[in-house]
Amino acid sequence: MKKTGKFITIEGTDGSGKSTQIELLKDYFNEINKEAVFVREPGSTEIGEKIRSLILDTKNTAMTDETEALLYAACRIQLVKEVILPSLEEGKIVVCDRYVDSSIAYQGFGRGLGQEKIESINSFAIEKCMPDITLFFNLPPEKGILRKNNQKKLDRIELEGLSFHNKVYNGYLSLAASNKDRIKSIDASLPVEQVFLDVKNIIDAMR
């Protein structure tokens, strides 16, 4: 079946303020009576949530980078088939907190597995289901990590050092530079309300 809905993904380094903006976007869609399905990666399906705990568990220090990349991809295809594609086929808007760009940035650049390998694993996993638009919350990691440290107990990925998160950030910058039509870069260092104005402008323009 043809997908007629709109697929929006949200990306950024840890602590870039995605979660706050996603909550504001939910409220906005409610206000304008737009039905939208909100999901997050890794997770959002019963099987995906189990894979999520496995990936993010701080006890799993022996996990290889390749295992990590494959688990994220496994989690993704479960979500694509169970929720994303069916919703898009019904003409709904789907907003996904992180998607394949996260794997390219974190596993490809951060872990150093390379963009090509991650793209090839994921071409199998996502069956050509690419976002129509991606909002990239652009915030240098040293600022993001500070925000996270103040918020909660850090998971296995967040516990990685600043040099890892800098590689991830560079991955995002490179993806944004080579996918200018799809990836909209938003300055996430601005105050929350101002950041959301940018989000709203981009979302309104795509309707």
Ligand code: TYD
């Ligand atoms: P989460 O608590 O959802 O973080 P955030 O609120 O920043 O999205 O944890 C998800 C973590 O998994 C986050 O550190 C990014 C990482 N991740 C990858 O490394 N690769 C991926 O493909 C995805 C989807 C996430």
